[in-house]
Amino acid sequence: MNALRTTALALWMLLLALPAAAVIETYEFSEPELEQRYRALSQELRCPKCQNQNIADSNAPISQDLRRLLHQQLEAGASDREILEFMVARYGEFVRYRPAFNAATAILWLAPVLLLLAGAAGLLMLLRGRKQSPTTLDSDDEARLTALLQTAEKDA
Template sequence: MRLLSILILLAGAWLVPPVAAQSSIDVYEFDSPAQEAVFRELTRELRCPKCQNQDISDSNAELAKDLRDKTYEMLREGNSKQEVIDFMVARYGNFILYKPPLMASTVILWAGPVLVILLGLVVILVRTRRTRRNDGDELSTEEKKRLADLLNKDKES
């Protein structure tokens, strides 16, 4: 009986995950629901610089946690949404925004897909016109003579 209770205790200890493996949940307390709504919007609009394809609300990276904490701290100090965004852009650049503003440095992000599609259409049009022209080419005089000779040989046989 004593051996059974020791085995159960060991099995239970083996099944419990280590403390480092347990994830922590960030709990933020806000002065008003409006402040919490601004926090939620900001954490969805700001991209995690480490993860690159996740917003800071979804990322588990330490940097994302630091950015969430800094956003919370700035909102608690009374900074507006735009002030928080300006701070993050000044620190991490426009890459931190999921929707970067239209500027000379980001114009390729906005115009790139349209330019690629237009370039593809131009290539398709040029290739189809080229093949149409080649299909309608007339035979040279030498080719006509050779064709006539072949047809005459066929008639004679």
């Protein structure tokens, strides 16, 4: 039992130490504005390998390369637009979390609105289908109803 506790404690300590193994990169910027742009762009660019992490949060080697390239381009005087265009040309529109609106990405931008409209239309049709017109009784049904009501009044 003591060996099991020791093993569990060792595993727990190993798990706690994993964040310390993360790569921490620091870049020197010639101007504070460049560092702000670097942070914003690194949040905007998606890691091509991880796919659901931006390059700022990913430790994949490709993300490290992209961060280094981003730093170099910022220091070389490239604008944000030029950097994004370069990254898209090299890695495809997927590298951006917010892809530009064009014919290829129109479905990405319009799908939420189209789904919302389709849901509203479906709900409207469902509610319209539930409306029931008032039914009218024919003379035989009316006579039976009157007879039932009269017998109910006599019994009460």
